[in-house]
Amino acid sequence: MSTSQHAERSAVPGIRQPEAVLAERSRGGVRRVASRAVYIALLAGFTILFVYPFVWLLSASLKTGAEVFNNELVPDPVMWGNYAELFARRPVLAWTWNSVLVSMLAAVTVTVTSAMVAWAFAYFRFPYRNLLFGVVLASMMLPGAVTMIPNFLIWDWLGWNNTLVPLWAGNLFASPFYIFLLRQFFLGLPRELFDAARVDGASHLRMWWSVALPLTKAALIVVFVFELKAAWTDLVKPLIFLRDVGTYTLPRGLKAIVDSSNIGGEQHFELLAVGGVLVTVPMIVIFFVAQRYFLEGIATTGSTGR
Amino acid sequence: MQAAEPRRILRLPVGQDRSTLLWVALFLSPWIIGFVVFTAGPMLWSLWLSFTNYDVLTGTGDFIGLRNYERMLGDRRVGVSLWNTAYFTLLYVPLSVGLGLLLASLLNRTGGRLAGFFRTAFYLPNVTPAVAVGTLFLLLLNNPDGLVNQALAAIGIPGPSWLNDPAWIKNGIVLMMLWSIGGTVVILFAALRNVPVELYEAARIDGASAWRQFRHVTLPMISGALFFVLIINTVASLQLFSEVYTIFYGQQQGQTAGGDSALFYVVYLFRNAFEFFEMGYASALAWLLFAVIGLITFVQFRVSRRFVYYEGEER
Numbered sequence: 321m322s323t324s325q326h327a328e329r330s331a332v333p334g335i336r337q338p339e340a341v342l343a344e345r346s347r348g349g350v351r352r353v354a355s356r357a358v359y360i361a362l363l364a365g366f367t368i369l370f371v372y373p374f375v376w377l378l379s380a381s382l383k384t385g386a387e388v389f390n391n392e393l394v395p396d397p398v399m400w401g402n403y404a405e406l407f408a409r410r411p412v413l414a415w416t417w418n419s420v421l422v423s424m425l426a427a428v429t430v431t432v433t434s435a436m437v438a439w440a441f442a443y444f445r446f447p448y449r450n451l452l453f454g455v456v457l458a459s460m461m462l463p464g465a466v467t468m469i470p471n472f473l474i475w476d477w478l479g480w481n482n483t484l485v486p487l488w489a490g491n492l493f494a495s496p497f498y499i500f501l502l503r504q505f506f507l508g509l510p511r512e513l514f515d516a517a518r519v520d521g522a523s524h525l526r527m528w529w530s531v532a533l534p535l536t537k538a539a540l541i542v543v544f545v546f547e548l549k550a551a552w553t554d555l556v557k558p559l560i561f562l563r564d565v566g567t568y569t570l571p572r573g574l575k576a577i578v579d580s581s582n583i584g585g586e587q588h589f590e591l592l593a594v595g596g597v598l599v600t601v602p603m604i605v606i607f608f609v610a611q612r613y614f615l616e617g618i619a620t621t622g623s624t625g626r
Numbered sequence: 627m628q629a630a631e632p633r634r635i636l637r638l639p640v641g642q643d644r645s646t647l648l649w650v651a652l653f654l655s656p657w658i659i660g661f662v663v664f665t666a667g668p669m670l671w672s673l674w675l676s677f678t679n680y681d682v683l684t685g686t687g688d689f690i691g692l693r694n695y696e697r698m699l700g701d702r703r704v705g706v707s708l709w710n711t712a713y714f715t716l717l718y719v720p721l722s723v724g725l726g727l728l729l730a731s732l733l734n735r736t737g738g739r740l741a742g743f744f745r746t747a748f749y750l751p752n753v754t755p756a757v758a759v760g761t762l763f764l765l766l767l768n769n770p771d772g773l774v775n776q777a778l779a780a781i782g783i784p785g786p787s788w789l790n791d792p793a794w795i796k797n798g799i800v801l802m803m804l805w806s807i808g809g810t811v812v813i814l815f816a817a818l819r820n821v822p823v824e825l826y827e828a829a830r831i832d833g834a835s836a837w838r839q840f841r842h843v844t845l846p847m848i849s850g851a852l853f854f855v856l857i858i859n860t861v862a863s864l865q866l867f868s869e870v871y872t873i874f875y876g877q878q879q880g881q882t883a884g885g886d887s888a889l890f891y892v893v894y895l896f897r898n899a900f901e902f903f904e905m906g907y908a909s910a911l912a913w914l915l916f917a918v919i920g921l922i923t924f925v926q927f928r929v930s931r932r933f934v935y936y937e938g939e940e941r
Contacts, residue, residue: 359736366729367747370805374750376773377762389771433656440653444646456657459665463865463919465895465912469675469905470668473682493660524649553755555868560900571757578761579877589765596758607753611746614753618812 374600381593388589399590406577406594414566415573416598419552422487422569426551430491431543434498435536439528441499442506443514453503460496464556472560482563488551498543501617505539506532542617545610549603570599675909682903694910704911706886707894710796714890715863718800722859723852726810731844733811734818745815749808760872763802764789774801789873792887799870799888803863810855817851818844849934857926864919867892891915 380388381402382395406412440446441453475486509532517527533540558572568576574595581587607614651658676694680687698704729748733741751759766773767788775785788798821844829839845852867890874888875897895915899908 356736359732360740363729363732363736363740363744366732367744370751370808371747373762373766373773373805374754376766380765388765389768389773389776391773391776436653436655437657440650444650444653446647446650452654455661459661461920461923462665462669463861463912463916465865465892466672466916467665467668469899469909469912470671471664472900473671473905474663474668476682490660490664492656493664494656496657499657524646524653528653549753553753553757555755555757555872556896559871559896571755574755574757574761575872575876578757578764578872592761592765596761599755600758603753603755604750607750614749615745615812618809618816 374604377593377596377600380590381597383590383593385588385590388593402590402594406591406598409591410573410577411566411568412570412573412598415568415570418484418568419570422484423548423551426488426491427544427547429488430495430498430547431540433492433494434543435502435533435540436528437494438499438502438506439532442503443528443532456496456499460500468556468560475561481561482567483561484567484569486561487554487557487569491547491551495547498547501543502536502539505536509535538613538616541610542613545606545613546617548606549614552603574599672909672912675906676913678906680906680909682905687906690906694907695914697907698910698914703886703889703894707889707891710887710889711864711866711891713796714799714803714866715860717796718803718863719856719859721800721804722807722810723855725804726807726814726855727852729807729811730814730818733815741815745808745812748811751806752808754806756868757872759802759806760869763798763805763869764873767798767802792885795874795887799866802869803866810859813851813855814848817848821847846935850936853926853930853934857923860922860926861919864915864922865892866890867896871896 375393379393379395382398382400383390383392383402384397384399387395437456441449441456471486471490472481475481480486480489513535514527514531517531522531553571554569555571555575558569559575562568562572565573565576574592577592577595581589581592675687677689677691678687679690679693733745736744754762767775769775769785769787769789770779772785772788774788778785786794786797788794788801825843825847826839829843834842870888870890871893875893891911892915895908895911898904898911
């Protein structure tokens with residue numbers, strides 16, 4: 321990126337290149353190529369550190385229990401049966417369905433409601449707007465542990481303990497983080513567009529739904545994939561709310577597999593690996609499909625996604 | 627204030643009528659309800675709970691004044707978990723920011739599509755569910771069979787017992803969490819790309835060495851982003867839970883040979899609330915956490931004023 325920028329800038333006519341820089345560039349040509357090769361080699365080395373554990377896990381999930389740690393990249397024999405065995409031992413299908421359901425509901429609801437609230441803060445002028453928006457920002461700083469116990473008591477009191485409802489229904493009430501993100505995008509839309517729509521007699525609801533939302537589709541997708549990932553990977557809420565094995569999500573199910581492997585005499589490390597693969601692969605697929613949106617979201621909000 | 631008009635409590639901006647306020651209320655309603663019911667209300671409730679011995683099984687509790695807070699003073703595990711959390715944070719935060727900066731600089735110097743490819747690779751662990759990260763490292767850190775110790779053995783170093791030796795458990799956790807450093811790298815890489823190349827050219831004309839360019843051009847220009855990752859990594863470290871809980875706690879009741887070496891503060895809080903059902907005591911623990919995080923963030927903001935440079939009104 322910086323190199324292409326370089327070329328563009330120096331190509332601008334009328335800007336004389338200082339001699340010193342030109343001289344250094346021709347001299348440093350060879351050195352530059354050499355040092356770039358070193359950087360690439362270093363980056364490739366780090367890439368192995370970051371990516372190899374995935375390969376190792378996938379490979380381990382296809383090995384016999386005795387061979388999990390043997391460091392062979394290609395399992396011999398290839399134990400496809402490990403997957404069948406985990407599905408036979410545990411209600412993995414139900415867990416997967418629960419995870420899909422919760423993640424979809426969580427992502428859809430938080431995207432719609434956050435877009436509503438963000439629109440209010442971006443478009444309307446109303447009393448105490450800045451104060452209220454300050455409260456939105458401040459509430460992002462609140463550690464989850466502070467509200468965790470009362471929230472459990474509320475859902476319990478409503479009779480939804482041990483169901484999937486508390487895992488997503490909180491998202492009906494928007495989320496400060498996404499309100500902030502979407503407001504930024506709404507503020508970037510030209511206001512004349514909406515004044516024109518008003519003159520044409522569009523209602524506020526129509527203007528939000530048919531004019532504003534289609535123009536911020538990219539930002540809405542950012543929110544959607546961020547929340548999809550957050551809901552899919554969450555372990556805390558499933559630990560708090562889910563008691564019956566049939567109500568587990570995939571992460572909660574994997575935790576149960578880890579637990580039983582720790583207390584049982586025989587440890588089925590290959591089945592742990594299978595569980596790890598099953599809970600991870602959907603996220604990797606989604607990341608590759610929606611990579612642009614993940615990176616855009618991080619750049620705009622500074623969330624590290626963890 | 628327009629003197630001619632009668633004073634209205636809610637002064638409306640020009641061109642908007644009262645029915646507009648109804649629309650505003652409608653659009654805001656999800657957040658307002660959510661804030662009252664799931665944030666502000668629970669905050670007050672949690673504060674109240676911290677002064678009671680609330681029992682979730684019977685649904686009753688008595689006001690016991692400051693007794694929960696006094697109990698924290700005498701609770702050995704509070705001290706242990708605070709120490710574990712502080713140890714981890716002091717080790718992990720500098721390492722994550724330092725290593726993140728190193729990787730981001732390498733990406734920035736390489737540039738082009740290759741940098742995009744490497745960035746994607748570095749970010750992959752961040753989309754991995756915490757429970758999978760814990761499970762994976764349960765296997766990778768196994769002694770002596772895990773990949774980490776086999777790699778160490780290959781270069782002649784006998785690896786420690788990462789999951790059982792109290793002296794090594796937290797270092798293993800640091801290693802695990804450094805695997806998901808990709809988010810930090812992505813943020814710092816974006817900041818480095820935004821440094822104008824003219825600044826480097828000017829520095830080079832002045833004969834500045836690579837180190838001086840880094841020290842006097844790069845660091846000031848990305849100080850905002852550096853400060854940002856410092857804050858969020860600190861706050862996240864203080865609340866570390868899922869990965870550690872996956873490996874060391876749960877049904878096995880934390881019965882590892884390592885004793886309380888992996889007892890992080892939020893892990894202890896969670897166990898009090900949902901395993902021992904001491905919700906009053908857990909609420910008191912939560913408010914101590916809130917106070918500590920608030921204090922540390924405040925100090926970091928104060929200190930940063932001297933070091934962080936914001937260009938114009940950007941950011």
